[in-house]
Amino acid sequence: DTGVSQDPRHKITKRGQNVTFRCDPISEHNRLYWYRQTLGQGPEFLTYFQNEAQLEKSRLLSDRFSAERPKGSFSTLEIQRTEQGDSAMYLCASSFGTDNYGYTFGSGTRLTVV
């Protein structure tokens, strides 16, 4: 197991286009989280899954954002009709419970909307 994988590492898109990111968590981890991080800020919570169930979505997240985790394995995060304000690093993390182990983060997908 090589940790949490995110694809792509970088994405440049034109405003108004849709983008989709993929996250492959550590296989035995049942929880999967998506965060967004902009320069000089800490990661901002977007949503999380326990197995295939999406348990919480940030109130700050617009309806243009949607995430799935089919079969409780990999997850996708889609942003529709991208805006320049969506430019950020999108981080995926996984964990097994909330105790003892912390999160294992991927290296992130850097999105630039032009």
Added chain:
Amino acid sequence: SQKIEQNSEALNIQEGKTATLTCNYTNYSPAYLQWYRQDPGRGPVFLLLIRENEKEKRKERLKVTFDTTLKQSLFHITASQPADSATYLCALEASGTYKYIFGTGTRLKVLA
């Protein structure tokens, strides 16, 4: 409103000294608190977790304290090295939410 505060100014210290970083929070009652290290362009890396009923946790050169009365955690790196230079993030898990809220991080630079 809920707030996590970490010193936004960079901390510069001399190699071999102890670095101390602060995390203050308001309007939270975290059951767990974590510290992460983040290098530029990379995801955060988990360092330590401390529970609300623990006062102190150590791991090698790292020490974390958690004072729920002061609503503060201190993160210490003893015998600091230039390789410790990074941004350090604290994160709180409010009881039962299963998600962590992160502070903005403090950038540490250890000078050789």
